[in-house]
Amino acid sequence: MKLYRTFFLLMLSLLARTAVASPESDFWTWFQQNEDEIFNFEKNQEVVFDKLAARMQKVNPSLTFEFGPKEDGKREFVVSADGIKKAFPSVEKLCAAAPQLKKWKVIKFRQRREPFDMNYGGISVRAATVTVSIARDGPKAALTVLIPGYTESKRESYAGIAFLILDQALGEYDVETRVGVIDVAAPSARYGQVRTLADLPKAFDELLGH
Structure with a gap:
């Protein structure tokens, strides 16, 4: 009986996890697991960017990203729809699903900046x-x-x-x-x-x- 109860609880836990799983939550789980590598992406930029792009495309193929410089131990992580309006809801949804991240400021859409040559x-x-x-x-x-x-x-x-x-x-x-x-x-x-x-x-x- 005890074994059956343990199995039942385990199944409930797995079902609950599956029910709340989403492309957005999966992305942030992966992001946190690889946070140090992403934060210090300059050490292996091409590989890190390729991995990150692949993960974002699982949420929406139109999504892209930008990083800010390191400032006081933090970085900006910009989630962008690359100017594709129909992908805007995906940006909103992904940013809304972001957990509390000590090293990151998650920003929706590319912000205003001084235009460059x-x-x-x-x-x-x-x-x-x-x-x-x-x-x-x-x-x-x-x-x-x-x-x-x-x-x-x-x-x-x-x-x-x-x-x-x-x-x-x-x-x-x-x-x-x-x-x-x-x-x-x-x-x-x-x-x-x-x-x-x-x-x-x-x-x-x-x-x-x-």
């Missing part, structure tokens, strides 16, 4: 030379990113640069949820008042009452 599709762009025309588009903002050297023949590459720049200046969440039309063009007097990337976040928030 970039080379994309064979095109080099200095962030300081880029300006943005901003207007109301219903409840959202319409943005035209003005990039010196823009040509229609390379529109696709310049459009990619525009999205990357806006992602940096305004953050991933706002670009996908609070921006309507996004266009890219060469600087021109016809755009009237434009904003530098440094001034864009404030102008954006004031326009939309954020």
Whole structure:
């Protein structure tokens, strides 16, 4: 009888564990088991990043990540949908499932930062030379990113640069949820008042009452 009771309790425990198991909880279990290696990823960055990417893709294939520098024994761990709006709920769910982590600050979505110079599709762009025309588009903002050297023949590459720049200046969440039309063009007097990337976040928030 005692053996049967022990077996019964063991089965209940296994069933309970299975019932609460989820891709999110599995991810954080693995993360905690490998926390030291991930925290010090510079020692073997390629291997650690490959493992982490594979684990995140089990939650959602669109998810990606970023790390902040070590500061006071902690690091930022950014969970991103890589600008794919349909993956936003997965970001929310994964971050909501995060346990208390002494070494980590878990952040939803790529945050605003100072845009940096970039080379994309064979095109080099200095962030300081880029300006943005901003207007109301219903409840959202319409943005035209003005990039010196823009040509229609390379529109696709310049459009990619525009999205990357806006992602940096305004953050991933706002670009996908609070921006309507996004266009890219060469600087021109016809755009009237434009904003530098440094001034864009404030102008954006004031326009939309954020």
